[in-house]
Amino acid sequence: MATATTLREFRIPLAEIAQIPAAENATVRYLECHGDLAHLGLEYAGVSPLGKGGTEAAAAAAEPAPVGSPWCATLLSPALSLARLQQLLAFFAGRKWPVTAVDTLARRDDRTVLRFQLDAEPDFAPARHACLQLAEKLEADLVLQPGHSQRPPRLAGFDMDSTLIDAEVIDELAKITGIGDQVAAITEAAMRGELDFRQSFRKRMALLKGFSEQRLGEIATQLPIKGGAEQLLRALRALGCKTAVLSGGFTYFADYLQREKLPLDFIHANQLEFENGALTGGVIEPIVDGNRKRELLQQMAEELGLDPDRVIAVGDGANDIPMLNLGALGIAIHPKPKVRLEAPQAITHFGLDAALYLFGLNDRQIAALP
Incomplete structure (x- = not known):
């Protein structure tokens, strides 16, 4: 018999997400951040990993926010746990890449796609290799690209x-x-x-x-x-x-x-x-x-x-x-x-x-x- 799960939204500062106690039963469905508070959609079984119930999950955004940062990192994950999101946020913080905005591009059962805008000027080659190494640990894809390339090609x-x-x-x-x-x-x-x-x-x-x-x-x-x-x-x-x-x-x-x-x-x-x-x-x-x-x-x-x-x-x-x-x-x-x-x-x-x-x-x- 499948364990019942709950999908709720939690509004907390982005930096505090990394401080949530590790919870193996929490899956990230979406993450939106365009100001002081991040909107984190978590699906979990049993007790809330934040110790509180949160609010009703929001509908998917009609479109992402415009890109205004010099770089973007897009995480494409077949199954994104809260622990893996925390690893990613710690990675950005450790490399001193401030996250200025986060948009959810996909929130399906078979994928979660998050785009992080980064106010940073990384040396692309070593930064790309670091992203590849982290992606292997996350069992996902982590794609680094210039912010201006986040548009359809001709x-x-x-x-x-x-x-x-x-x-x-x-x-x-x-x-x-x-x-x-x-x-x-x-x-x-x-x-x-x-x-x-x-x-x-x-x-x-x-x-x-x-x-x-x-x-x-x-x-x-x-x-x-x-x-x-x-x-x-x-x-x-x-x-x-x-x-x-x-x-x-x-x-x-x-x-x-x-x-x-x-x-x-x-x-x-x-x-x-x-x-x-x-x-x-x-x-x-x-x-x-x-x-x-x-x-x-x-x-x-x-x-x-x-x-x-x-x-x-x-x-x-x-x-x-x-x-x-x-x-x-x-x-x-x-x-x-x-x-x-x-x-x-x-x-x-x-x-x-x-x-x-x-x-x-x-x-x-x-x-x-x-």
Whole structure:
């Protein structure tokens, strides 16, 4: 029999939250702070962790407060206990990052998303690494970003394999031909940054010589879409943002995704070379590697008349790092370890649609998008 829980709101100074006695049975549902008192929504079983009953829980805010601080830290937690919130507040205090405002962007059963505005000027690289280390302890994502980047972008560049789709296409082709382990090992080395992408691409393509074009068409229809990809892309289109695939994979599959599955505006990927209805094993220049991805994204921004701070990139592999470091945000989604350490921002516990919180949107605003 499930234990009954109570959801109540407590209004106390933000600094005093860290002093509440530890309570394993208390879950944070929301936290709002725009003045002297924080509004803390706690769900708990049994006795109140604050020793008092609190008030009725408030409805979710229609929209977050405007961002006026130089930096924001967004916590995306699958299950946020009061103890973990206290750890986070102690982390900010220990690094002397004053919290000027807190907004709740999501308060669902499967996630609590809190955005903290910070009146600080941290050295970004070490600050980001400290946030990653704390995130592991909290079993959550903690994303540090400039305050001005908390707005929808105007151009978003996406890797395809393992980013928009939940597969590495070239590995899937290799499995069918019976050389899956051999090709997958090359792919993994390249994605970890241990092998030059251009070199690895040529090696893998040579091994796929003779693969039929007809079979490629069958595979395209079976590619699994990454969780949250469609939601994110449709939201970006509704927000007036152009989207582009910038992939070391193939135009053959990216074109199919654009035509049949996902609302994408531009495609830049590698072209397959055929002869007599089968792959030749050769490559067509220019190969879309990491540097090429960055060049293409920058070129598109210039053609659209956009400053870099209105551009974002999303990817997962080492060959995405150059474009992840180009614009306002570089979001690594379920990244390889090397990429998680080097990407400006990272999301590991949620799908692609969680990126919408980094644009300053809450669940009510997201749900209202056409």
